[in-house]
Amino acid sequence: MSATTAEQLKPVEEARGRRGPTLAAVLLAVFVVPMSISGTAVALPAIGADLGASDTALQWVVNAFNVAFACCTLVWGSVADVVGRVRVFAAGAALFAVASAVSALAPGALVLDVARALAGVGGAAIFSAGAAILSTAYEGPARARAFALFGTVAGVGISLGPTLAGQLVATAGWRWVFALHAAALAVALLAVPLIARSVPTSVRGSARVDVVGGLLFVATMVLLTTGIVQASQWGWGSAGVLALFVAAVVALCVFVGVERRSAHPVLDLGLLRERRFVGLALVPVAASFGFVTMLTYLPSYLTAVTGRDGSAAGWLMLLLTVPVLVSPVLAAKLVERGVSATVLILVSLGCLVVGDLGLLLFSPHVSVAVVALPMIVTGAGMGLSAGLVDGQALALVAPERAGMAAGFVNTLRLGGEAVAVAAYGSVVATLTRSGTYDSAFHVVLGGLVVVGLLLGGGVAVLLRRR
Incomplete structure (x- = not known):
């Protein structure tokens, strides 16, 4: 040398x-x-x-x-x-x-x-x-x-x-x-x-921070997320919540108009024309409905319906969470060995749907042996795509737009979690007024399976080869 x-x-x-x-x-x-x-x-x-x-x-x-x-x-x-x-x-x-x-x-x-x-x-x-x-x-x-x-x-x-x-x-x-x-x-x-x-160095010297676009986007998200958060207290059909949602839609429309004319937009709308990128960005949304809702509300079901104490519920939840800790590294090793990242992502979405479907087996006196496999499968569905999706999505964009792309993916991730958790809680509370918590849990869980199928199908279409 x-x-x-x-x-x-x-x-x-x-x-x-x-x-x-x-x-x-x-x-x-x-x-x-x-x-x-x-x-x-x-x-x-x-x-x-x-x-x-x-x-x-x-x-x-x-x-x-x-x-x-x-x-x-x-x-x-x-x-x-x-x-x-x-x-x-x-x-x-x-x-x-x-x-x-x-x-x-x-x-x-x-x-x-x-x-x-x-x-x-x-x-x-x-x-x-x-x-x-x-x-x-x-x-x-x-x-x-x-x-x-x-x-x-x-x-x-x-x-x-x-x-x-x-x-x-x-x-x-x-x-x-x-x-x-x-x-x-x-x-x-x-x-x-x-x-x-x-x-x-990633500084774009000729670019300028899109202050107006940023403020409009923040205003849109504040109105939307506040409406979601307050819906559980005010009611989804209340005047206050509906007003917040309408204002959010108006702010979003203004934001889109401003971004189309901006030389350096806070969100390059061209990203949304990249079919594969959008498909990857939707995967965390599916995970929010299929996994995060269970992580948030399953402990309440375990204590209120099955009669387990907090400690027993916590130990049982490990069946759901431990696969999340193991699966991302496993997915990376499989990709290194030639397994398609797209295949793994679609498998993860399939695991979320199959796992949630299996969780319908929960009942007041269910045995752990009956629900253990569905919980493990659901956790694996979350873990296989965690990290893999981010890396795949950011690899599709130019290095100078990596921050914007990461911000968009994480915005959908956080927004999906907020919508999923708030909607689940609100619907369960509504159904519980006319029935039992057990029946409400199963009705909403069935709805999550349907949402998972729809989102999974949409992602599969977006990720398919041209």
Whole structure:
């Protein structure tokens, strides 16, 4: 090898050597975000008792984070493409850390709600920029492995969040839940200089941040998600909820009109003409209906209908969550060995439908042996596509649009979860008024199977070869 060639390869090898710390820092930050989503709910009773907060104020401890996260994901992705992914990742992690520290010290519910909203804004930046960083830093099989870990860590965060938060509340108090988030992100921030040296510069010097488009998109998402959140309290047919939905549609129409004329849109509408990209982006929506609803509401069924205590319900839920932790890495290994990613994604959607169909076997006195396989299959359906979808979708777009693409995929993911969970809860509550919780659970679960078939069929059509 010539001296010139060696000099040319040296920066590449140095960048590869920094990928380990880059991956670790991104995954640590990614772990904290879903852990915060699922774990904070466990602390609500203790927060209410300590701060004397009303039920509405307590609900917004969770909802403020979720709404802010869903609203800002796409915007942060677009901003990351313009000003740089590492800068946005660092800004998001810093904002989340500061907001979590404020949450830990909050003297009242209002301060806590505002701090949680700011944490949601930071979490959106972490997810959008973090996925774009991995897409830029890795390629080929290495990218598949990185996104498999991305999906696994996100699954671990959302699965272990309630357990870790419960232990902290019981032993140290609810404030330490948020203090832990702040400490973890402070550690991630220490690796930012290494991340900056391992990721190629992604700043688009000629581009400008689409401020008007961003504000319109945030307004659309705020109106939509607030309507969904409040529907469970006000009713889906209430004047307030309908007004929010109408306003969201109007804001969306204005947003589309503005984006068509923008030189540097927050969302390039041309992405929506890429059939395969849209199909991949819809996979997390199917997973939201088929898996996230079960993760959210099955524990209530286990305690209220089957008579299990909280501990027994928690152990049984491992049948649903453990496959999520294993399947992403398995999917990446299968892709490395030549298995089609499209086939694996379609198998994952099939598992969600078959698993949910099997969960109809649940009854007040059901044996674990009867429902174990459907729960495992449902969890595998979620895990096989987690991470794989993100990597495949971002590989379809130009590197300078990776942040925008990651933001769009995660916006559909978060929006799908909000719609699925809120709709499930609202329909179950309505059906329970005229029947039993057991019958309502089975009716809605049957509806989820139908939704899964429709979404799966649509994705299959979009992903088919031309």
